[in-house]
Amino acid sequence: NAGVTQTPKFQVLKTGQSMTLQCAQDMNHNSMYWYRQDPGMGLRLIYYSASEGTTDKGEVPNGYNVSRLNKREFSLRLESAAPSQTSVYFCASSERSLAGNTIYFGEGSWLTVV
Amino acid sequence: GQQLNQSPQSMFIQEGEDVSMNCTSSSIFNTWLWYKQEPGEGPVLLIALYKAGELTSNGRLTAQFGITRKDSFLNISASIPSDVGIYFCAGPTSGTYKYIFGTGTRLKVLA
Numbered sequence: 001n002a003g004v005t006q007t008p009k010f011q012v013l014k015t016g017q018s019m020t021l022q023c024a025q026d027m028n029h030n031s032m033y034w035y036r037q038d039p040g041m042g043l044r045l046i047y048y049s050a051s052e053g054t055t056d057k058g059e060v061p062n063g064y065n066v067s068r069l070n071k072r073e074f075s076l077r078l079e080s081a082a083p084s085q086t087s088v089y090f091c092a093s094s095e096r097s098l099a100g101n102t103i104y105f106g107e108g109s110w111l112t113v114v
Numbered sequence: 115g116q117q118l119n120q121s122p123q124s125m126f127i128q129e130g131e132d133v134s135m136n137c138t139s140s141s142i143f144n145t146w147l148w149y150k151q152e153p154g155e156g157p158v159l160l161i162a163l164y165k166a167g168e169l170t171s172n173g174r175l176t177a178q179f180g181i182t183r184k185d186s187f188l189n190i191s192a193s194i195p196s197d198v199g200i201y202f203c204a205g206p207t208s209g210t211y212k213y214i215f216g217t218g219t220r221l222k223v224l225a
């Protein structure tokens with residue numbers, strides 16, 4: 001059972017390069033999220049997608065773009081990477097059960113911008 | 115915007131001790147989630163709470179949804195070395211699917 005799968009797991013970029021982090025979930029969840037986690041810090045929401053076809057900004061959206069390609073996939077793009085974007089990126093998805101919502105995470109993507 | 119404050123920020127305890135941590139918000143939450151994160155991994159859901167006053171257990175872990183709906187508590191009984199990690203609270207901001215996270219409580223267990 002894969003759950004939430006992110007690629008790549010590790011990436012080193014030069015300042016100004018672009019890249020896309022891919023995320024897919026196989027749990028048929030409606031909502032998907034991208035978070036970043038800096039050393040010793042909590043998770044900060046970059047963008048989220050409440051449902052297929054919609055995206056919204058989170059707490060720290062500057063420097064990022066997202067695409068909700070279909071219900072399964074939600075990608076995060078860095079158009080011109082900066083050292084401040086060195087972080088661990090987590091994709092997540094959430095279900096809506098009769099009791100309420102829960103959110104599940106991928107294993108993370110470690111990005112270093114030099 | 116809404117923030118979640120966790121305390122304590124870190125804890126060093128002896129194996130076998132009980133642990134208590136809490137999470138507070140400046141506004142009402144309808145859901146409280148507790149996660150554990152180990153080094154190099156993503157957060158893993160421990161307990162989900164959906165009703166004010168709800169008390170839910172998962173093994174040695176017990177969490178409570180505060181009756182004011184502005185706080186939640188997590189207790190770990192008889193701690194063991196594998197309890198080491200960072201514990202996060204989380205919840206969706208009012209009327210949205212936008213989940214925000216607390217700053218975390220770092221737990222270290224001394225054998």
